[in-house]
Amino acid sequence: MDSNNFTTIARIAKNGGYNTAFFGKWGLGGSWIPKKKVNWEKENGGALAYGFDYVVELPEGIQNKPYAFYENQVWMKLKEDSVLKELDAVQTGYSTSKKHLTRGGGIGDSNWDPKQAGPILVGKAVDYIKDQAESNKPFYMYYCSQAVHIPHEPPAEFNGKKIKGITPGKHGDMIYELDLQVGLLVKALKDAGLYENTLLVFTSDNGGLSFDKDMNKAGHVTSNGLNGSKGSIYEGGHRVPFFAIWPGRIKSNIVSTMPIMGARYGGYNCGIIKSATR
Secondary structure, rough: OOOOOOOOOHHHHOOOOEEEEEEEEEOOOOOOOOOOOOOOOOOOHHHHHHOOOOOOEEEEEEOOOOOOOOOOOEEOOOOOOOEEEOOHHHHHHHHHHHOOOOOOEEEEEEOOOHHHHHHHHHHHHHHHHHHHOOOOEEEEEEEEOOOOOOOOOOOOOEOOOEOOOOOHHHHHHHHHHHHHHHHHHHHHHHOOOOOHHHEEEEEOOOOOOOHHHHHHHHHOOOOOOOOOOOOOOOHHHHOOOOOEEEEOOOOOOOOOOOOOOOOOOOOOOOEEEEEOOO
16 A cells, blocks of 8 residues: 655665565554544554555554554454453553553553564564565665663563563663664574675664663663753754664774764664665
């Protein structure tokens, strides 16, 4: 479904002959039209309506309803016995949150578990890379991780590595999970023989969070010493990391002072992969 004429990076890539895919938090609205009587089993919009060929989507991330995955606009059941129902704050992870305690629940998959959202998301993305490796077409993949978003519910383990309690705070634990997710995507590219011909960009759309008191007590400086944090007009609210890796094209261990601007497109910490088959 391509229902509008907006210029998006996905459409630019498609015009260049690329397959396009989106994974993770959409968060841009327009997923259900009309909004008054919603059929939660199928989206009307989302990333598929903006130039992406394949989409595994969390319409509002893990922090708001619907607490469910959608694959190409269709509700992706987490288990065979899944139903869509009202979830409570315990199941959504907000009952133990240090912030947003009033957020509560909302409609979602009856087998929803925020701790398992990461493995599901990166698993689908890795499968996509494997599938694209067998194609003769290049591909552009946009990956918006759920990891750094509230309610910050770290799993005990992720890909065989301990997560919960690995850092002084839950937000720190989830940043570690994000690192492991990116590692799995890089490994998938290498295993498929695509890494040397891939531009990998990692960036964010907001400054660091400030409300994880446990991380603050441990000496973590959320915005690298800049004044302010996420939501602030100061530099700490909008200056963010930007890393680009392209073997043979971008020299390693170099720093550029060239100012750039990135517009928000989905999740708050987004990995972007642009890859071409050999």
